[in-house]
Amino acid sequence: MIRTEELLLNVGPQHPSTHGVLRIVVKLDGEVITEATPVIGYLHRGTEKLAESLNYTQIIPYTDRMDYVSAMTNNYVLVHAVEKMMGIEVPERAEFLRLIVMELQRVASHLVWWGTYLLDLGALSPFLFAFKEREMIIDLFNELCGARLTYNYMRVGGVKWDAPPGWIDKVRDFIPHMEKQLKEYERLVSGNEIFLARVRGIGKYDAETAIAYGLSGANLRCTGVKWDLRKNEPYSLYDRFEFDVPVGTNGDCYDRYMIRFEEMRQSLRILKQAVEQFPSSGETMGKVPRAIRPPAGETYVRIESPRGEIGCHIVSKGKAEPYRLKFRRPSFMNLQILPKLLVGETMTNLIAILGGVDIVLGEVDC
């Protein structure tokens, strides 16, 4: 008599395809997943608790370590929230620098995703390509603020360092290079039949589901919902630049791939305009009181990180430290849909679907 047995499999926490320390407890019937339960918290450092005994400037380095692939946007959400509460004006040059580094960061972040995603799917060379170009962006950041990953670059009221002489020209030169490389990437991967077989129609969901699960970023836009906070709730200088928000139609892994790919092009488009309009001189720090004490009250500020809506909810009692600081992390919210997507899929598709969500565990756990 043929007897089948349910198999329990732990994927992770230490496994390269989980992109960090994520564990998924998978129940398998043959090769088909019947239940999947993500287990998180391995990287929980209590950032929100720590923040309650730090002043706002001291918290900035902690934001670097949440989404460590996109530290610049994390920096921004915190300083922007404090600026909003205190009504601080940021000088234009500083705001331009912020926008430029955020868009460079978006490209760098998507490059990491692109490389590792294809690595997950079994293609090694795209990873090497992606990291070569990402290295150029990191070198630019290194020159700007002396760090490669955790920048601690932004401050309430501006940025810590002005661009060194010639830096903007280097950014200007990087843009056409990157555009050329993107074309090459596309030729290399986007039409590849094996790749298409792995991602087309995989991990599909519709707009209603995406909204119900609170997805954001490419995970939401792949279903056709045109929701990008840079356009829908403009912050910084985004309303000055022309760019498109790519959306998908099928809500599958392929659409998410294409959206992120196109977003890199759009970021370069923004960068091109920003570099042209970059003020030739000016302050990089606004008028900021010596003690940064936002008035009693609360604010919720959100921006578009490469992974979706990153939000910062500050509850202040008028002190130098926040009374409560809450980060809405897009990776944390986006990961919620995983159990639903995995049921009925095979183990190989688990890797494709998880990679397609694009999570950073430092941000999931915070």
Place this chain on the structure above:
Amino acid sequence: MSEENKREAGRQETSPAAEQQEPAAPEQREPANTQEVAGAEPAGAGAEHPNQPQPDTMPEHPDASASDKPAEPAAPSAADANADAPAAPAEAGGDASAGAGAGAGAVDPEREAKIKAAQEARAARLAAKAAAEAGGDASAGAGAGAGAVDPEREAKIKAAQEARAARLAAKAAAEGGGDAPAEPKPPSPKQPWLDEAVELLKSEVHPEAVEEAAINELSDDMPTITVKAGHWRAAAELLKSHEKLGCNYLRNVTGVDYETHMEVVYFVINLETKREYAIKIRTDRDQPSVPSAVPVWLSADWPEREIYDLLGIDFPGHPDLRRIMMPDDWVGHPLRKDYVPLDPEV
């Protein structure tokens, strides 16, 4: 005020105690030091209670009257205290050595009177100073003297107080004046959203479902509504499903421990119309419990688990409420303000 009285009492207790000892100079300084502290602090205390009525008993508590001095001369008053300090103990020291044989612990009336006089003199000087600063009438009162109840001095103090009250009123008016011209400023463009939601919540859910409703100016005029926990589920349904509201996207959930109570804030938005709300639900701190929003917005699942884990708020109706960040066997909820780690080594 009572704090001040306690200090006063403390001082009077200290001085006889000091007398018990040999008249060593450092010991004798004790009262002066106390006075210094007492003189310096009330300036701040007075600023916190600017409108405290002046009791008739003022001469009996000269320092108390000093405490009601305006906040501005904080530094000078401390300086005065310093200036006084050597005077009082010098006398006291002399007394003490004289009365050393007169019996330990006995309260020397003469000395007491002297201290009192010194204190009154100081108070008068401070008052005069305040008056000078307030009304601009010069140092006429400086020599008002260490007399007991001096009508002239009383009048001056009163004048000073009145001047101060007037100044405060003027300040308040000025501050209010900042608002007053702003009052006709157009209400927030999001005000209609707030009004509409409040009205719907009252009519469709319960007349008393809404505890508070306001526009949060610090957060881009976010319409913020505090809903009673008992009506939250129905309110959530309404916010999501009502055609006028249609807030289908729950973007963030935050739990806050306010020490007096707990609060959960849900940020919802309609992606089509961009109509958004922050909905707050307050709950008791000892048995914190808020009905889960998962049946309405699936995305509340993990955020509510996180709040349960870190703040200990129960979410009845949640399909799978268990810890998410901390290990399953963790004791306590780390984000609570009264959290003490079970194992300090961790």
